[in-house]
Amino acid sequence: MAKNEWWRGSVTYQIYPRSFMDSDGDGVGDLPGITQRLPHIASLGVDAIWISPVFKSPMKDMGYDVSDYTDIDPSFGTLGDFDAFVARAHALGLKVIIDQVISHSSDEHPYFKESRKSRDNSKADWYVWADPNLDGTPPNNWQAIFGGGAWEWDAGRRQYYFHNFLREQPDWNFHNPEVQDHLLGTMKFWLDRGVDGFRLDTVNFYFHDRLLRDNPANYLEWSQDAVKPYDMQYCLYSKNQPENLTFLERIRALLDQYDARATVGEVGDAHHAIEMMGEYTSGKRLNMAYSFDMLGPDFSAEHFRSRIKNFFDKAPDGWPCWAFSNHDVPRHVGRWMPHAKDQDDLARQAAAMLLSFEGSVCLYQGEELGQVDTLLEFEELTDPQGINFWPEATGRDGCRTPMVWDAGQPHGGFSIAEKTWLPVKNPQLIRAVSAQETEGSVLSFYREMLALRKDSADLKLGKQVFLDLPEPLLGYMRGDNTLCLFNLSAASVTCELPANIAPVLQQSLSLKGNSVTLGANGFVIGTHSGV
The missing domain is CATH 3.20.20.80 (Glycosidases)
Known part of the structure; x- marks a missing residue:
């Protein structure tokens, strides 16, 4: 790499x-x-x-x-x-x-303070400003993530400014x-x-x-x-x-x-x-x-x-x-x-x-x-x-x-x-x-x-190919030699693998030939012999 x-x-x-x-x-x-x-x-x-x-x-x-x-x-x-x-x-x-x-920036950023002073100063178009509708309402229906509408009225410019988050977080105008x-x-x-x-x-x-x-x-x-x-x-x-x-x-x-x-x-x-x-x-x-x-x-x-x-x-x-x-x-x-x-x-x-x-x-x-x-x-x-x-x-x-x-x-x-x-x-x-x-x-x-992960080329950069297994089992190959199998439940699960696995890391694992039993939230990461 x-x-x-x-x-x-x-x-x-x-x-x-x-x-x-x-x-x-x-x-x-x-x-x-x-x-x-x-x-x-x-x-x-x-x-x-x-x-x-x-x-x-x-x-x-x-x-x-x-x-x-x-x-x-x-x-x-x-x-x-x-x-x-x-x-x-x-x-x-x-x-x-x-x-x-x-x-977005803070409304205490010097450029926003300048922008809100007038419609014709050097930073006037550095933030997103819009005129109100004729009835004084905001220009559209956009909402803010932290609650309320996404437009805040500014009495000085007599316009609204846009904020996706808090009203104290005005959005920059990237079109500029x-x-x-x-x-x-x-x-x-x-x-x-x-x-x-x-x-x-x-x-x-x-x-x-x-x-x-x-x-x-x-x-x-x-x-x-x-x-x-x-x-x-x-x-x-x-x-x-x-x-x-x-x-x-x-x-x-x-x-x-x-x-x-x-x-x-x-x-x-x-x-x-x-x-x-x-x-x-x-x-x-x-x-x-x-x-x-x-x-x-x-x-x-x-x-x-x-x-x-x-x-x-x-x-x-x-x-x-x-x-x-x-x-x-x-x-x-x-x-x-x-x-x-x-x-x-x-x-x-x-x-x-x-x-x-x-x-x-x-x-x-x-x-x-x-x-x-x-x-x-x-x-x-x-x-x-x-x-x-x-x-x-x-x-x-x-x-x-x-x-x-x-x-x-x-x-x-x-x-x-x-x-x-x-x-x-x-x-x-x-x-x-x-x-x-x-x-x-x-x-x-x-x-x-x-x-x-750091020592394994398979786990760091190997392709991930998923096995066809029913819920709650998640299984996949990483690279050429590494098999990973997880039981995503609080109940024990048994499955048959098409080949033996040699565990490297495991939790709540029982192996009998190709038969794998994983206890609650059990898993195994290991090498295989021909999956």
Whole structure:
């Protein structure tokens, strides 16, 4: 594999900076804290780290509302701290991917402040502005993801501005070439500083329909029972525009000026997401597309098989990045516990599955400990999504609580502060790193599975060919010699394989010749003799 394609088959560890490690005792994680804990990540055997945004921000959406794209928010440290973090990561053999939130900015960004002053200043067309209808209503029916309409009235300009997320997160106008040039310039700033790539937040949201046409109703069966009005629309015009593809080619051209850099784009949509992932990673566009298709409650052989097979069938030249958890969704062990008897068994099985899929992989901090979401009270919430839709939807804070390092220390060793930005509670504390430095733990299994993937050409880059097996069995070949078989249920299952298997990693496995019995959430990864 070429050096420039280090990302193909790679494993990336996602860090949520506010919750990883607090070095200065203010209750919020920071860059020096991340640097301090990098040896833990290196010990797992991953290839890269992705850190969620650390740029200057008023933190209305915890850093996903950027007010300065080329500086570090003081709550996380300084540019010097960032440089030290990158240097330490590279010394440990870890690539560094940073989050780029360029579909929108903060309303405190200097260019938005200028844009809203008048209709004829130098930044007037840098954001998406539209006149009201004659009756004063917004120009169309577009909805915001975090609640309410997607248009906010500005009394100074006597126009509405568009925001896909919070009203404090106005969307850039990508139809303006100057906006594209500016944002590419901010990316060059970090490339010159030594980062190895970008995770592109909401990469399919960049362009909007110039005609501002109304979105139609969502035709999916569940849509009218959705908690959010946003989910009741088929976002045909507010995102997913064809102009995105040309801009992605500009991003790729920028990165290709440097050695061994990579992009992974977050492609989130309820409609045709797999097809879009393929389109976005074909040709000279994204290197990888990050999928949402495994971040939900579905836990069946058909679900995993169809997502992977559909991607490679429809985009043979594209490349996916699969994940089971991240900072925006409930942790997968909690989501899938109805299909399991034991939390640790499920956590190990999920790791074995994810790390044996064809494509690249992203792990989320705490996943290697088998963590589930923290149950929070309303007064403990910080996430605007959770606050707006409580209690029917509790938001994202539950998966964002601090990393637990030492079960014997306050806040799990995350901070010496009296109070942390989100609380550490006992169900999370008992799964601290310090409690799992033992053989047979979830943490030790992640290290073992990651080492197996890294050392196996089959598991890293081999083609994935699925076996014809009934539910709840998921089986496939990776490459020429590796067979993977999983029981996605809490009941024991027996099947016949066409050839013997020599186990390399296993859980709840019984073999009698070609007959394989897997207990609850059992699995086997091994070599075969002629499947």
